[in-house]
Amino acid sequence: MSPVRSVARLPLALMLALGLGGCSYLPSLPSISQADTFLGVITPYRMDIVQGNVVTKEQVALIKPGMARAQVRDILGSPMLTDVFHADRWDYVFTIRRPGTEPQRRSVVAWFKGDKLEKLEAPDPPGEHEFVNSISRVRADAKKPVLELTPEERQALPRPAKVDAPPTETPPPQRSYPPLEAS
Template identity: 60%
Template structure:
């Protein structure tokens, strides 16, 4: 009787520990596990989408948007650009852009309202993190920059050993 009761009691105790651990993300109320940001896919912005034109070749589309996340051999006329980001404490983001081709030429693009590059960077920056860097200088800031100094090129020195040879004579 004792032999069958000990494993049963152990299973009940361990089952209780497991259910309390699953209900919270912290261990003993002090230690919380580190959760990483999960970023997958291709970020497509308004600026990239504005560069696409019907009739562009597949290689031109790939140069602008990058390699598609999904290229299905059964649907060769369709490229899917999917982007997801999951961060602890925030709602997951998911965007899907579908590019359709007729032969080698782009026919159409299906996309939701996409953020600009600046909006995207601002949207993934957490409070307390570093601020978004300034991407461009104003014209006044460019004029205020010092001009680069011109460097004089050093005189070219002969390369290799210098030898003198006797003149060739015809015999």
């Protein structure tokens, strides 16, 4: 090999060595579920994944054994899972995964005999407020804005200027319109 060729390859070999050495400097990346940033700078977007029907205590309280399938569907919505081989069972499954909160999974099963509800298996469904609080990103200790003035603040407001004379009636505006037809 000629000395000119080996000198030409030297910068390439040097860049390759520095590039591979730089890779060992990179921090080890955590798993996707734990990664909040990439290289401590870039935060990837992660969208909320919501699937299924939310079944609350209030809805479960409306369900009674002996109800028709249509009545159950009106209250709980369409089931997420219906099986041809288990036509007497409707599964209502709800899952949510969103950044900053714990993943949740709830399952409710409605058992039918013919067209009538036999039983509803709903292990400890949340109330509506409980559910909203469990998926909310707003912290419970976050400062809430004050939407109403206190009586002291109302007294401190400037008073509107008094008007002694009643407003005079203004004459209606005078308008002149061109004729509709040409004469």
